[in-house]
Amino acid sequence: xxxxxxxxxxxAVRKLKVGDMVLITGxxxxxxxxxxxxxxxxxxxxxxLKNQIIYHCGPVTMKDKNGKWTVTAAGPTTSIREEPYQxxxxxxxxxxxxxxxxxxxxxxxxxxxxxxxxxLHAVGGAAQVLAEKIKSVDxxxxxxFGLPEAIWELSVxxxxxxxxxxxxxxSLHKEVEAHSKEIMKEIL
Amino acid sequence: MAKKAAFKKxxxxxxxVKKVVKVVKKLNGPQQTIESLLELIRITSxxxxxxxxxxIERNAKNEEKNTTADYAMGIIKENIDLAKYKxxxxxxxxxxxxxxxYHPAGFHQTTFKELIKKSVTLATKKGYLRQNSVNxxxxxxxxxxLGEGHPSIHFxxxxxxxxxVKLVLKGGGCENVSAQYSLPNTALSxxxxxxxxxxxxxxxxxxxxxxxxGPGALGVCVGGDRADSAYYAKxxxxxxLDDSNPNKDLxxxxxxxxxxxxxxxxxxMGFGGKTTLLSCKITSANRVPASFFVTIxxxxxxxxxxxxxxxxxxxxxxxxx
Numbered sequence: 001x002x003x004x005x006x007x008x009x010x011x012a013v014r015k016l017k018v019g020d021m022v023l024i025t026g027x028x029x030x031x032x033x034x035x036x037x038x039x040x041x042x043x044x045x046x047x048x049l050k051n052q053i054i055y056h057c058g059p060v061t062m063k064d065k066n067g068k069w070t071v072t073a074a075g076p077t078t079s080i081r082e083e084p085y086q087x088x089x090x091x092x093x094x095x096x097x098x099x100x101x102x103x104x105x106x107x108x109x110x111x112x113x114x115x116x117x118x119x120l121h122a123v124g125g126a127a128q129v130l131a132e133k134i135k136s137v138d139x140x141x142x143x144x145f146g147l148p149e150a151i152w153e154l155s156v157x158x159x160x161x162x163x164x165x166x167x168x169x170x171s172l173h174k175e176v177e178a179h180s181k182e183i184m185k186e187i188l
Numbered sequence: 189m190a191k192k193a194a195f196k197k198x199x200x201x202x203x204x205v206k207k208v209v210k211v212v213k214k215l216n217g218p219q220q221t222i223e224s225l226l227e228l229i230r231i232t233s234x235x236x237x238x239x240x241x242x243x244i245e246r247n248a249k250n251e252e253k254n255t256t257a258d259y260a261m262g263i264i265k266e267n268i269d270l271a272k273y274k275x276x277x278x279x280x281x282x283x284x285x286x287x288x289x290y291h292p293a294g295f296h297q298t299t300f301k302e303l304i305k306k307s308v309t310l311a312t313k314k315g316y317l318r319q320n321s322v323n324x325x326x327x328x329x330x331x332x333x334l335g336e337g338h339p340s341i342h343f344x345x346x347x348x349x350x351x352x353v354k355l356v357l358k359g360g361g362c363e364n365v366s367a368q369y370s371l372p373n374t375a376l377s378x379x380x381x382x383x384x385x386x387x388x389x390x391x392x393x394x395x396x397x398x399x400x401x402g403p404g405a406l407g408v409c410v411g412g413d414r415a416d417s418a419y420y421a422k423x424x425x426x427x428x429l430d431d432s433n434p435n436k437d438l439x440x441x442x443x444x445x446x447x448x449x450x451x452x453x454x455x456x457m458g459f460g461g462k463t464t465l466l467s468c469k470i471t472s473a474n475r476v477p478a479s480f481f482v483t484i485x486x487x488x489x490x491x492x493x494x495x496x497x498x499x500x501x502x503x504x505x506x507x508x509x
Contacts, residue, residue, distance in 0.1 A: 019256060021256060021259050058280065059280065060277070060280050060315065060318055062315070072276055072315065073276060073277050073279070073280035073318075074280065075279055075280050075281075077281075077361075078361050078364070078399065080399070101361075101398075101399075101401070101457070102361075102397075102398060102399040102458070103398070103399075103458070121457065121459070123260050123263040123264060123267070123456075123457055124279075124361060124398075124401035124457060124488070125264070125267065125278065125279040125359075125401045125488055125489060125490040126263050126264060126266075126267040126279075127267070127271075127276075127277060127278065127279050127280040128267050128270040128271045128274060128276055128277075128278070129263050129266050129267040129270055131276075132270065146329070148318075160259075160263060162256050162259065162260070162457075162459060164459070172458075172459065172460070173397065173398075173458060175460075176397065176398075176453065176454060176455070176458055176459070176460045177397055179453050179460070180394055180397070180452040180453050180454050181394065183451060183452050183453060184390060184391070184394050184452060187390060187448055187451070187452075188376065188377070188387050188390065188391075
């Protein structure tokens, strides 16, 4: 088990390799469809994303009587929908990590290699385990997109992920798909 | 309307205690139904059925220790425990809400439908369901989980005297990797026979990789038109994972597909590993000579399915899974 602690850096993520099981402690910013399109359309992010990690997640959030937010469910959403935008977001805003599920395509893989970023796979459906790792909600941006689509700034401790696309051009998704294709050919 | 008017007329008369009790009971009926349905939704969203848990536990033991597959299965099991303990949704995508209702003759479907809608709205307010229903044309989310076609409700008249309600919450990620094939399929050399059916099911599992939040469970229908094929395939998800198919050929095929798919090495979440599929359930429907559809409904590991039998007062008498 490896650790990735805040502040994050290109150097730190370049050390990670496909298959590494990693516990992240520090800051995450959620961002899904609306945020990625917004950034892709040339709008500046409301927070500095340099050396930060983006989490493809539309959390279930609750506000208590004192106006304090808590996250009650926070599993990853399917990442491939951000494939048209992700490489630009990595290039233009200097993010060093993307958390999601299902993996991403060649454009993102190339950007990870060129600019120094990793794709970190969280366990899909594990909304409770992942919400437990969120210790506080520190910010809410672009609320006008609706709560699941907004940017949530979260503090996490030991947030569990697996590196499935590293900064050296390797993708576990490509490997597993190629391997299973060979086996399927034999079976059929 | 006529009924309502008659009721009003009666109510203005002096009524006996017996009659008052009867009226109160009638008024409590809807309230009790809503309470029972709300509890069904809560349990379905937060607890996986026993048969699914057993399948996950059994398969988790097969994974090699300290691999990413073992790690993923560990988190999955932890999530199942935590969701139950906290009474919170297993997955934040609480899916399409699908009801299957089996009722005796003379049952008021329209009234029951309204009570289902009220229960779904209430369950959304309480956070057992996410605000998950979007108008496909305007993108508007009313925040109630109600709208054209939502929730999905199917009624069946049965011979029994009790009302049975089954509920499936079908997540979007696994729905997106579900598939329909038309046989023959030249690319897969799949003909119009069970061997062809086997090939397209394996192809669907291969194409899904980890994107449907595997290990998955399949419901399959061989035949039917495009719409019925999809409907019957999904309905196979109501079967317990450890049951047997009464059709011997299909039973054999179900077992063979699970065994074969678990050799593909896709594994939990597509990380690689031994557990790609938890189960496969197959049914068939007649087709016209020109068509031969095979539809595969993929369900994620967070297999949310539950059912209740209601007593005469619409309280929960028994859980079905």
